[in-house]
Every structure is written in structure tokens, then in C-alpha cells.
Amino acid sequence: MEYGLLYDAGSQCYWQVDAFDRWIKVNEAQARRSLLCNSKVAGGDLITALNHIVTYQNVALAGTLAGYPVGVYRVGPHTLILVTTSPEFIDPVPGDCQTIMTLLRQQLGEEQLLYMLGWLKVGINSVKTHQHMPGQALVLCGVAGSAKTFVQDHLITPLLGGRDAKPYQYMTGATPFNADLFAGEHLVISDENAHTDLASRRDFGTRIKDICVNHRQKLHAKYKTGFMASPFWRLSVSCNDEPENMMILPPMDPSIADKIMLLKVDMPTCLPDDEHREEYSDEFRSELPAFAAYLEEFVIPEELRSSRYGVTHFHHPDLVDALDGLAPEMELLDLIDMDLWRIQPIREVWEGTAAELYSALIGESSQVRTQAKATVRNGILCGRYLTRLTKKKEPRVRQYIREGRTQYLITPP
Numbered sequence: 001m002e003y004g005l006l007y008d009a010g011s012q013c014y015w016q017v018d019a020f021d022r023w024i025k026v027n028e029a030q031a032r033r034s035l036l037c038n039s040k041v042a043g044g045d046l047i048t049a050l051n052h053i054v055t056y057q058n059v060a061l062a063g064t065l066a067g068y069p070v071g072v073y074r075v076g077p078h079t080l081i082l083v084t085t086s087p088e089f090i091d092p093v094p095g096d097c098q099t100i101m102t103l104l105r106q107q108l109g110e111e112q113l114l115y116m117l118g119w120l121k122v123g124i125n126s127v128k129t130h131q132h133m134p135g136q137a138l139v140l141c142g143v144a145g146s147a148k149t150f151v152q153d154h155l156i157t158p159l160l161g162g163r164d165a166k167p168y169q170y171m172t173g174a175t176p177f178n179a180d181l182f183a184g185e186h187l188v189i190s191d192e193n194a195h196t197d198l199a200s201r202r203d204f205g206t207r208i209k210d211i212c213v214n215h216r217q218k219l220h221a222k223y224k225t226g227f228m229a230s231p232f233w234r235l236s237v238s239c240n241d242e243p244e245n246m247m248i249l250p251p252m253d254p255s256i257a258d259k260i261m262l263l264k265v266d267m268p269t270c271l272p273d274d275e276h277r278e279e280y281s282d283e284f285r286s287e288l289p290a291f292a293a294y295l296e297e298f299v300i301p302e303e304l305r306s307s308r309y310g311v312t313h314f315h316h317p318d319l320v321d322a323l324d325g326l327a328p329e330m331e332l333l334d335l336i337d338m339d340l341w342r343i344q345p346i347r348e349v350w351e352g353t354a355a356e357l358y359s360a361l362i363g364e365s366s367q368v369r370t371q372a373k374a375t376v377r378n379g380i381l382c383g384r385y386l387t388r389l390t391k392k393k394e395p396r397v398r399q400y401i402r403e404g405r406t407q408y409l410i411t412p413p
Contacts (some may be wrong), residue, residue: 001072003038003049005031006082007058010224015062015082023070023084060227061219064163064183067127067232075229087161087185089128095290099283100155106268107146118300118311119261123234124159127185132215136313137208138236141246142265148238149190154281156236158288160185168192171207172200179221182231187211189237194248198328198375205250211235212259243326252323264316329385331375335361335368341412350410354383357408
């Protein structure tokens with residue numbers, strides 16, 4: 001890089017390295033003074049030097065990029081970015097990490113703990129070694145007050161580099177801008193004012209698949225042209241296990257199941273009372289170097305390994321059952337029960353295609369018309385949900401083929 005300066009077109013300013021090897025923002029007057037002190041420019045053409053910097057040494061972004069140390073990086077044929085701050089990793093030091101391990105064991109139990117340790121190990125290695133490895137979204141679901149958010153803030157974030165970001169608004173379509181997410185290695189969702197409608201949950205599921213699998217992401221800042229970059233991200237979600245709180249999670253269909261680590265969190269008995277909470281946090285923090293060393297030595301069991309994710313996914317059966325009850329196909333069955341059987345005398349069976357059922361549910365005489373339009377949306381989705389009900393072995397829904405068309409038989413509850 002000539003002259004030791006970069007031009008930031010978005011902010012219309014310059015960046016230079018100070019005496020402590022830090023990148024600092026300077027105006028054009030300071031850039032000119034710096035150039036006049038440069039042996040290449042002193043007594044030469046200042047305007048030519050400035051023009052060269054603006055033309056050939058301009059950056060599309062100056063700031064933080066998740067997982068990258070300070071430096072200049074090329075992210076496209078003609079796109080440079082300047083990373084001005086580095087992640088700060090916990091240096092592993094062998095020692096005692098009993099406080100951390102006790103909390104995790106009491107929250108998760110021995111079986112789930114192995115998945116958690118594997119998820120952490122793979123994520124940390126990916127960021128530290130700069131080798132992109134897809135990683136599941138880690139979901140910690142359990143009773144209120146069980147230190148789920150504490151683990152996100154005091155364990156996961158420090159181990160991944162000490163920086164986090166809040167992606168929920170972007171992941172549910174509330175905003176198209178996501179530049180702030182590129183400043184944190186750990187994407188944290190906790191205590192959100194969640195959107196529980198099916199459309200938002202679907203959008204959330206789509207974003208989970210994108211963030212967890214695709215390392216190339218479009219960075220889109222307000223009033224700026226977007227460009228592709230490769231952040232090092234890991235996503236974690238914490239939520240309470242009441243149905244209204246679990247509805248933050250997307251429907252668990254086959255396309256997303258392997259991209260979510262769904263862990264049930266129990267209430268740990270080791271948590272301190274309010275008077276000793278700060279002391280506990282300090283002890284927890286002091287053990288992070290020892291826990292980082294423990295993770296370095298931890299070997300993911302062979303049966304838990306995944307060639308794609310490093311560690312395979314896990315879904316706690318209690319949470320799977322709870323989510324099944326919140327699935328859109330179960331909501332469809334509720335809509336059917338609220339509308340189809342109200343006509344007297346009650347028919348013994350409803351028979352027809354998915355399109356015919358959808359038309360009945362959104363018809364003028366339907367009492368669930370608005371809900372059906374929001375939940376089912378069209379006849380194709382209606383058929384998909386009916387098929388899922390048959391695969392779940394729901395005895396009230398059967399399907400068969402007649403004259404090349406899929407027909408459904410539905411009986412009353």
C-alpha cells in the first residue's frame with residue numbers, strides 16, 4: 001500500500017496508521033500533512049498522490065468484520081475493506097474450570113453437554129483458524145431464570161472473540177439492513193419481542209439456513225451499496241419453554257432440522273442469590289482460560305461427528321414434541337375442526353383435494369377465513385401440511401391417489 005493512507009468513499013475521509021499501529025480516521029487536511037512528510041511525496045506532486053489513493057486505495061468498508069484481525073482485505077475483484085479492530089480471544093491456560101462445568105452439567109445433563117462442547121469447539125476453531133465451517137444455530141430452551149442468557153453473554157461471546165450482535169430484526173424481515181451484524185462473531189437472540197405469526201417464523205427459518213450454511217453474505221448498510229463478504233458467525237438463541245415463547249422458533253421442517261441444535265435447559269442449583277451474583281460472575285470469568293484449554297483437549301466422540309458441521313445436531317425430544325404442537329400442520333387441523341364439522345348433522349368424513357379443502361376454509365361461509373389465509377396461504381401449502389399430518393401418523397388424516405390426483409380423507413375429532 002503506497003503512502004500509508006486509504007480513502008473511505010462512504011465517509012469521504014482517509015485512514016492512516018498511527019504510532020501505535022492503529023488505524024485512525026483523518027480528514028483531507030491531515031492526509032495532506034501526512035503525505036508531505038512521506039519521502040515519496042516530499043518535493044513531489046501532492047495532488048497526484050491524493051488522486052492515486054482515492055482511485056486505487058479506496059475501501060468499501062472501514063470498521064469491524066467478524067472473525068478478521070486488523071488489516072486490508074480484498075473481498076471482490078475491485079472491492080477492498082479495512083478492518084480496524086480484531087477479535088480478542090481467550091488465551092487457553094490449563095487449570096480449574098469447575099464453576100463453568102458445574103453450571104453446564106446442571107443445565108444440560110451429560111448427554112447434551114457433549115453436543116454443547118462440540119458446538120463450541122468447532123465454532124472457536126473456525127474463527128481462530130480462518131477456516132469456514134458451517135455451524136448449527138444453538139437454541140437453549142428452558143425455564144425462566146435458568147441462566148440461558150448468562151451462558152450466551154459470559155461464555156459463548158468471550159470464547160468467540162468478545163463481540164456480539166443482535167440479528168433478530170434482520171432475520172425476521174423487520175429491516176433490510178445488516179451492516180451492524182458484521183461487527184460481531186456471536187449473533188445473539190435473547191429476550192426478544194418475538195414475532196410469533198407463521199410468516200415471521202418462516203422468514204426466521206430461512207435466515208437461519210442462510211446464516212448457518214452460507215459463508216458468503218451480503219453486507220447492506222443504510223444509504224450504501226451492498227457487497228459480498230465472508231464473516232465468521234455463530235448464532236445462538238435462548239427462549240423460555242412456554243408455548244408462546246417457543247413460537248419464536250421456526251417450524252421444524254426437514255429442510256431446517258439439521259441446522260438447529262435444540263437443547264433443553266434445566267434449572268441449575270449452583271446459581272447464587274442476588275447478593276453473590278457479581279462474585280459468581282467474576283469467578284466464572286476467571287475460569288474462561290482454563291475452559292478454553294479444556295475445549296482444546298476435548299475430543300468430539302466419533303458417533304457425534306459430522307463431516308459438514310463438525311458435530312451433528314441434537315433435538316431434545318421434549319422440545320420436539322412441544323414444537324410439533326405449534327407446527328402449521330397442527331394449526332391447520334385446528335382450523336378444520338373449528339369450521340368443517342359445525343354443519344349439522346355432522347358429516348362422518350370430509351373427502352377431497354387439498355385445493356378443495358383450502359377453498360372451503362377461505363370461502364365466504366367459513367368462520368376461520370382470515371386465519372386460514374394467514375396460516376395456509378394457498379392450496380399447495382395446504383397439501384404439504386396434510387401430507388405432513390399423514391407422515392406423523394395422524395389417524396384422522398389419510399391420503400390416496402385417484403385418477404392421478406392426491407385425495408384426502410379427514411374424520412371428525
